[in-house]
Amino acid sequence: MSELTLAQDRTTPQRDATPSELTLERGLAAFRAEVDGPVAAFFSSCVHCGICAQACPFYLETGDPKYTPILKLEPLRRVWENDFTLWGKIKGKLGLQQQVTDEMLTEWEELLYDSCSMCGRCSMVCPVGNDLALMIRKSREGMVQAGHAPEGLIAASVRAIKTGSPMGLQWKTLQVQIEHVQTSSGLRVPVDQEGVEYLVLLSSMEIINFPEYLEAITKIFDHAGVTWTLSTQCFEATNAGIQIGNKDIAAQLVERVVAAAQTLKVPKVISPECGHAFTAIRWEGPNLIGRPYPFRVFHIIEVLDELRASGRIKTEGMETDRLSMHDPCNLARKSGVIDQQRNLMNLVAENFVELKEHGKFQWCCGAGGGVSSNERAEPLKMAAFKRKKAQIEEVNPERMVTMCATCRTQLEEGLEEFNMEIPVVGLTEMIAEHLVEKN
Amino acid sequence: MAAPKTTDQTLGASLRERGVSRRGFMKFCAATASMMALPPSMVPAIAAALEQAKRPSVIWLSFQECTGCTESLTRSHAPSVEDLILDLISLDYHHTLQAAAGDAAERAREQAMHDHAGEYLVIVDGSIPGPRANPGFSTVAGHSNYDMLMETVEHAAAVIAVGSCATFGGLPAAKPNPTGAMSVMDLVKHKPVINVSGCPPIPMVITGVIVHYLTFGRLPELDEYHRPMAFFGQSIHDRCSRRPFYDRGLFAKTFDDEGARLGWCLYELGCKGPTSYNACATMRWNDGTSWPVEAGHPCLGCSEPRFWDAGGFYNAVSVPTSPSGAAVLAAGAVGAIAGGAVAVSAKKETKAALTHRQPVTVEELEAKL
Numbered sequence: 001m002s003e004l005t006l007a008q009d010r011t012t013p014q015r016d017a018t019p020s021e022l023t024l025e026r027g028l029a030a031f032r033a034e035v036d037g038p039v040a041a042f043f044s045s046c047v048h049c050g051i052c053a054q055a056c057p058f059y060l061e062t063g064d065p066k067y068t069p070i071l072k073l074e075p076l077r078r079v080w081e082n083d084f085t086l087w088g089k090i091k092g093k094l095g096l097q098q099q100v101t102d103e104m105l106t107e108w109e110e111l112l113y114d115s116c117s118m119c120g121r122c123s124m125v126c127p128v129g130n131d132l133a134l135m136i137r138k139s140r141e142g143m144v145q146a147g148h149a150p151e152g153l154i155a156a157s158v159r160a161i162k163t164g165s166p167m168g169l170q171w172k173t174l175q176v177q178i179e180h181v182q183t184s185s186g187l188r189v190p191v192d193q194e195g196v197e198y199l200v201l202l203s204s205m206e207i208i209n210f211p212e213y214l215e216a217i218t219k220i221f222d223h224a225g226v227t228w229t230l231s232t233q234c235f236e237a238t239n240a241g242i243q244i245g246n247k248d249i250a251a252q253l254v255e256r257v258v259a260a261a262q263t264l265k266v267p268k269v270i271s272p273e274c275g276h277a278f279t280a281i282r283w284e285g286p287n288l289i290g291r292p293y294p295f296r297v298f299h300i301i302e303v304l305d306e307l308r309a310s311g312r313i314k315t316e317g318m319e320t321d322r323l324s325m326h327d328p329c330n331l332a333r334k335s336g337v338i339d340q341q342r343n344l345m346n347l348v349a350e351n352f353v354e355l356k357e358h359g360k361f362q363w364c365c366g367a368g369g370g371v372s373s374n375e376r377a378e379p380l381k382m383a384a385f386k387r388k389k390a391q392i393e394e395v396n397p398e399r400m401v402t403m404c405a406t407c408r409t410q411l412e413e414g415l416e417e418f419n420m421e422i423p424v425v426g427l428t429e430m431i432a433e434h435l436v437e438k439n
Numbered sequence: 440m441a442a443p444k445t446t447d448q449t450l451g452a453s454l455r456e457r458g459v460s461r462r463g464f465m466k467f468c469a470a471t472a473s474m475m476a477l478p479p480s481m482v483p484a485i486a487a488a489l490e491q492a493k494r495p496s497v498i499w500l501s502f503q504e505c506t507g508c509t510e511s512l513t514r515s516h517a518p519s520v521e522d523l524i525l526d527l528i529s530l531d532y533h534h535t536l537q538a539a540a541g542d543a544a545e546r547a548r549e550q551a552m553h554d555h556a557g558e559y560l561v562i563v564d565g566s567i568p569g570p571r572a573n574p575g576f577s578t579v580a581g582h583s584n585y586d587m588l589m590e591t592v593e594h595a596a597a598v599i600a601v602g603s604c605a606t607f608g609g610l611p612a613a614k615p616n617p618t619g620a621m622s623v624m625d626l627v628k629h630k631p632v633i634n635v636s637g638c639p640p641i642p643m644v645i646t647g648v649i650v651h652y653l654t655f656g657r658l659p660e661l662d663e664y665h666r667p668m669a670f671f672g673q674s675i676h677d678r679c680s681r682r683p684f685y686d687r688g689l690f691a692k693t694f695d696d697e698g699a700r701l702g703w704c705l706y707e708l709g710c711k712g713p714t715s716y717n718a719c720a721t722m723r724w725n726d727g728t729s730w731p732v733e734a735g736h737p738c739l740g741c742s743e744p745r746f747w748d749a750g751g752f753y754n755a756v757s758v759p760t761s762p763s764g765a766a767v768l769a770a771g772a773v774g775a776i777a778g779g780a781v782a783v784s785a786k787k788e789t790k791a792a793l794t795h796r797q798p799v800t801v802e803e804l805e806a807k808l
Binding site: 020021022026029030032033035047048049050051054083127128129144145147149151154155157158161162246248249 | 466469470472473479678680721722792793795796797798799800801803804805806807808
């Protein structure tokens with residue numbers, strides 16, 4: 001015990017009066033802290049096959065080999081080799097180590113942020129089972145601490161912590177939308193109701209760009225007799241901390257959701273449609289805060305499919321045009337929500353055609369993982385979209401359906417950029433339009 | 440099936456004729472390179488070699504077997520092997536797949552042996568009643584399996600034994616081995632024999648061996664049992680998806696307990712993963728869907744010699760068959776101490792790294808703007 005205390009005394013960084021700042025040294029310490037059993041196993045298993053490149057839309061659509069996923073991980077790999085392997089230590093003695101420098105990280109900033117949406121397709125195809133997306137997430141921890149995160153993501157994280165929304169949105173903006181919804185639907189949007197079944201969380205994008213989403217769930221929950229509420233304490237649950245790659249920021253944002261859910265004593269929480277918000281709160285959350293949730297987390301699509309299965313959603317009429325669907329990476333590949341959206345599609349669409357690669361092997365829209373909050377990455381984001389575009393052209397639908405606000409925005413912008421007149425609709429909204437009217 | 444005359448056509452031409460795109464072809468080459476752990480820079484070399492290669496004539500002999508190996512091969516999956524597998528080679532003789540029957544079928548074999556003497560490949564599935572067994576135990580077209588094998592391999596370039604029966608004798612050779620069954624490598628001594636074991640083997644391994652042969656003009660590196668190292672170099676256990684549970688000492692005790700439901704290690708239920716070498720855990724089955732251990736059943740060790748006679752399928756590998764000596768305990772203790780020391784030192788390093796990590800504040804981030 002006493003030895004442990006001593007050891008800690010020796011290693012605790014000194015916090016003096018000068019304002020702390022993000023430095024290379026801190027970055028390297030953060031990289032080191034991210035090296036664990038899986039990371040060591042992954043790096044020592046890599047057989048340099050390059051198959052991850054074949055899975056990456058950023059590499060495929062630019063053809064630039066620097067976008068090979070495993071190369072994006074070079075800073076983390078060097079830290080692992082230098083500090084955690086015998087060979088690296090011997091190299092160190094001989095002065096042969098390749099060091100991670102500030103210049104290197106400057107160069108890698110583009111590789112780790114601009115050219116990666118953490119879609120996880122590379123992790124799926126790796127023949128030795130390396131989870132590359134996880135290591136990108138871990139590498140970003142080091143990048144933030146070294147002061148090499150993109151400005152757009154830093155600004156979003158600061159706004160998320162200070163204002164509660166990465167876009168700087170406040171409750172009063174949502175209040176305006178709530179009033180619109182109440183007027184147009186004739187239904188009440190419950191706010192701060194204790195003891196209901198679901199706490200519904202939103203993303204700023206849904207509030208600003210797609211207010212019809214809130215109207216849709218208001219209608220569906222009224223139809224199915226589900227009790228729910230919004231919370232003034234916490235209405236936003238996207239997690240800029242996950243995208244920039246910092247667990248301290250990310251944990252604070254998760255704590256807000258937990259606090260709001262506990263105040264309202266809800267047993268279930270519905271994440272925003274946004275894919276990364278869902279994985280953040282559904283999968284990373286309890287690990288970030290270091291304790292289990294007193295509630296369960298669902299994506300709206302999971303909830304709707306459960307209502308469908310239990311016969312609580314009655315629909316009428318079918319969409320007759322040719323529809324296809326984009327699976328958000330975080331929902332399908334990372335969380336296994338694949339059948340649910342298809343069940344719902346079949347409920348209301350009679351001419352639904354799958355993209356060739358869909359479900360867990362779908363292609364990313366190119367905007368996730370913080371790419372869309374990083375203005376500098378715009379050209380790369382559009383380049384990566386070409387993969388999705390080619391997929392859409394293959395089946396030539398009249399409309400695209402999806403269930404993530406970021407994917408939807410990217411699809412709309414991308415299709416417009418390439419002059420393809422294919423509207424994009426949200427699945428939840430489409431279900432709401434087909435509800436059997438109550439007398 | 441391809442007619443023998445198309446053997447003169449290059450593989451590139453044959454694929455184009457079949458409508459395989461350049462892209463599909465390159466993907467196949469890249470996937471093959473990675474499967475065999477060759478560097479990506481080899482992909483163009485593989486493509487160039489395959490493009491120019493004459494499809495080798497292949498004679499497939501089936502002896503004491505259940506056709507499971509052929510079933511496995513014809514159900515091979517990505518990357519589009521189902522189309523490519525038969526285009527890679529000129530399969531001139533195969534009981535199950537060929538259209539010809541009777542004398543015509545046997546003539547096809549003789550024709551191939553004559554036209555491509557010294558160049559054709561022989562693939563064998565099934566074990567063979569040995570030279571001292573009753574030749575009538577298994578015959579094809581009136582020839583005993585032994586005679587047919589020896590006659591066919593005489594002028595072959597190499598022999599690929601497919602499946603555990605052909606490689607190690609398999610089920611027919613299990614005790615008491617009533618037919619005197621023997622493996623190909625027991626009988627064929629003067630030709631190179633490559634063993635692709637497994638019951639059935641992974642189809643991509645067969646393709647991989649053929650591609651390697653076409654590209655480099657020689658056979659791949661083999662292990663002590665003549666199996667290609669690229670596929671049989673690592674144990675099932677080392678690549679198992681349940682390995683983390685083994686490392687943490689979490690074992691399912693029965694097939695329906697909590698541990699089984701939580702996906703814990705199947706070691707105590709008799710998993711032979713630690714002593715079995717095969718690529719199931721990484722390549723998986725049925726289009727990469729799953730594989731036995733992932734599906735909840737212990738590995739039987741079907742790619743290992745004499746796996747039928749290696750004790751019960753559901754006995755744990757380390758359960759001693761005879762009373763264990765103190766030496767074993769002592770060795771175990773030394774191992775545990777050494778392992779523990781390594782683990783402690785690794786943990787220490789990680790702990791130290793964690794204490795060095797400083798939390799990020801929003802002010803620090805803001806200073807960067």
